[in-house]
Amino acid sequence: MLAPEVESLPWGEQLELDDESYRTQLAYLFDRSAFYREKLSTAGFDSSDAAGGLAEIALLPLTEKRELRETCTRDNPIGAHLCATPSEIVRIYSTSGTTGAPSYVPLTAADLDNWVIASARSYAASGVTVGQRIVSTYNAGPFVAGAALAAFERIGLSHIPLGTGNTERLMLAIELLRPDAVVLTPSYAAYLVESAALRNVDLRASSVERMLVAGEPGGGEPAFRAKLEEGWGAKVTEAMGIGDIGVSLWGECEEQDGMHLGARGFVHAELVEPETGVAVELSDGATGELVLTHLQHRAAPLLRFRTRDHVEVRTSACRCGRTGPRVRCIGRTDDMLIVRGVNVFPSAIREVVSAFAPDVSGHIVVKPQTQGVKQQPPLPVSVELAQGAAGDDALAEAIRRRLREALVVQTRVELVPWGSLQRSEYKSKLVEHS
Numbered sequence: 001m002l003a004p005e006v007e008s009l010p011w012g013e014q015l016e017l018d019d020e021s022y023r024t025q026l027a028y029l030f031d032r033s034a035f036y037r038e039k040l041s042t043a044g045f046d047s048s049d050a051a052g053g054l055a056e057i058a059l060l061p062l063t064e065k066r067e068l069r070e071t072c073t074r075d076n077p078i079g080a081h082l083c084a085t086p087s088e089i090v091r092i093y094s095t096s097g098t099t100g101a102p103s104y105v106p107l108t109a110a111d112l113d114n115w116v117i118a119s120a121r122s123y124a125a126s127g128v129t130v131g132q133r134i135v136s137t138y139n140a141g142p143f144v145a146g147a148a149l150a151a152f153e154r155i156g157l158s159h160i161p162l163g164t165g166n167t168e169r170l171m172l173a174i175e176l177l178r179p180d181a182v183v184l185t186p187s188y189a190a191y192l193v194e195s196a197a198l199r200n201v202d203l204r205a206s207s208v209e210r211m212l213v214a215g216e217p218g219g220g221e222p223a224f225r226a227k228l229e230e231g232w233g234a235k236v237t238e239a240m241g242i243g244d245i246g247v248s249l250w251g252e253c254e255e256q257d258g259m260h261l262g263a264r265g266f267v268h269a270e271l272v273e274p275e276t277g278v279a280v281e282l283s284d285g286a287t288g289e290l291v292l293t294h295l296q297h298r299a300a301p302l303l304r305f306r307t308r309d310h311v312e313v314r315t316s317a318c319r320c321g322r323t324g325p326r327v328r329c330i331g332r333t334d335d336m337l338i339v340r341g342v343n344v345f346p347s348a349i350r351e352v353v354s355a356f357a358p359d360v361s362g363h364i365v366v367k368p369q370t371q372g373v374k375q376q377p378p379l380p381v382s383v384e385l386a387q388g389a390a391g392d393d394a395l396a397e398a399i400r401r402r403l404r405e406a407l408v409v410q411t412r413v414e415l416v417p418w419g420s421l422q423r424s425e426y427k428s429k430l431v432e433h434s
């Protein structure tokens with residue numbers, strides 16, 4: 001552990017410290033944030049005292065990304081949640097904006113340092129240590145992920161930044177520089193397994209012993225993870241963040257049983273039901289959308305921010321000694337479809353389908369027939385066969401039946417030949433609207 005006195009603090013004591021930070025943060029918001037002064041007073045809270053402490057946080061309104069965007073003007077392109085003065089801001093990131101125009105994420109020097117501390121804890125949980133070499137493959141310069149790169153030096157690693165999209169150069173660096181670890185998206189990790197096979201390169205014989213995957217769900221899906229570990233002969237752990245709140249907030253330890261909150265003390269985590277926004281208790285096995293609150297942020301702090309990440313919680317003690325709830329990402333609420341009242345995540349479909357390896361390649365695409373979230377059954381799913389595998393109706397039927405049992409969704413499974421679904425060197429697109 002990078003900071004054992006912090007990371008193994010009993011969770012109850014952490015929450016007491018967080019409650020103090022939260023009250024101070026609320027007072028700061030009332031003092032400096034035009035956005036939250038208005039939002040909270042509209043909801044009936046006209047002072048930080050009225051808003052109470054962490055025990056009462058679920059009474060406060062949630063914050064949607066859309067609301068922040070709506071306050072952006074030419075004079076204030078960051079939005080009305082900006083609290084810091086221009087001279088206090090040391091960096092401004094752009095989030096990649098899957099939905100259109102980028103939005104800006106400003107940081108003070110202290111904010112940036114807290115991001116790096118949290119990120120270093122999250123990545124160090126994977127077991128990488130001082131003196132080891134790590135190759136990173138994020139084209140992160142302009143994006144929030146760039147802040148994560150500083151975490152590698154903070155851990156004491158020797159960092160070899162390579163970026164995405166030059167597989168030749170990556171393979172060569174792995175061969176010549178002999179890194180102990182690589183950090184990449186799970187899609188790219190899978191792409192490299194196939195790519196190495198085509199070049200007759202044995203990744204299993206490489207020096208890489210750990211793969212730190214982040215940037216999209218998938219690294220925590222058992223079958224997908226097994227495929228990556230088998231292909232690379234390396235251990236997979238995942239990390240997760242959200243641009244508006246912080247980079248690599250969560251990181252999995254060597255026990256591989258969900259991600260610990262590396263950003264503990266800086267960020268408070270809650271769960272809500274995605275459709276209603278009603279709070280869900282962080283109990284073992286609970287699922288819901290992750291909602292995050294800054295506790296010590298200065299530039300543009302957020303309160304009860306909806307991350308759109310749908311997670312499952314584990315609260316059992318972890319053998320690594322880190323305390324607090326752990327999460328595993330099930331999917332993005334943005335990708336979620338509702339089929340006859342049942343929430344369906346494309347990444348969960350992939351997880352179920354991947355268990356049919358070695359008959360299938362693990363690549364799937366869900367093809368909704370109508371626009372919007374609500375879909376009529378059966379939901380069309382294209383499932384790619386493994387290389388050399390000949391699928392038949394019995395396999396398609398078995399997959400369809402397993403999906404119905406596991407996810408309570410009626411699908412129409414179409415088997416497609418190996419290599420026919422698109423590969424990604426960055427993040428996979430699991431849904432294609434017709």
Ligand SMILES: [Zn+2]
Nearest residue numbers: 253255318320
């Ligand atoms: Zn652990």
